[in-house]
Amino acid sequence: MSTPAPRPSVLFVCVHNAGRSQMGAAFLTHLAGEQVEVRSAGSAPADTVNPAVVEAMKEVGIDISAQTPKILTTQAVHSSDVVITMGCGDTCPVFPGKRYLDWQLDDPAGQGVAAVRPIRDEIEQRVRGLLADLGIPAAVS
Numbered sequence: 260m261s262t263p264a265p266r267p268s269v270l271f272v273c274v275h276n277a278g279r280s281q282m283g284a285a286f287l288t289h290l291a292g293e294q295v296e297v298r299s300a301g302s303a304p305a306d307t308v309n310p311a312v313v314e315a316m317k318e319v320g321i322d323i324s325a326q327t328p329k330i331l332t333t334q335a336v337h338s339s340d341v342v343i344t345m346g347c348g349d350t351c352p353v354f355p356g357k358r359y360l361d362w363q364l365d366d367p368a369g370q371g372v373a374a375v376r377p378i379r380d381e382i383e384q385r386v387r388g389l390l391a392d393l394g395i396p397a398a399v400s
Contacts, residue, residue, distance in 0.1 A: 266296055267341065268295070269295055269296070269339060269340065269389070270298045270299070271299040272331055272344050273301055273302075275301045275303060275328060276304045276305065276331075277301070277305035278309045278312045278366065278375075279366070280299040280301060281308050281312060281326055281328075282312060282379055282383075283382050283385075283386060284297050284298065285323045286321070286383050287389070290397040290398050291397065294395045298339060300331035301328050301331055304330050307327070307328070308326050309368060309375075312367055312379075315375040315376055315379045316379065319379070337354055341357070341360065342357055342358070342359050342360070343360045343361075343389075344360070346363070346364065362385055364378055
């Protein structure tokens, strides 16, 4: 008797966990639902999620206003199958056997909604590509 494959776990990491990683986690949760375990964290978390990021995500029907930045822990990295770094430099611990992707994206910190939109759209496309790589169908949005 075969056991179903465990669902993959993806961790999005950026410095403040207030912009890029929050958008990545929100898109993956929105598009994959329960098929993927999603986490996000920051090496130096901000107090709140960037309001321009919240607004930009609201424009595409995803509400992240209740999210709060979280500190990056070794445990979060250790329990993830895929770790996506988004400008956190060398602060992310590296473990053998984990898949690491470094997504070079502009930092939305201090930017208005107009500057956040192209970053948001790029993250959505990369998340869709990640789902295809994982063999998980994206929800229609």
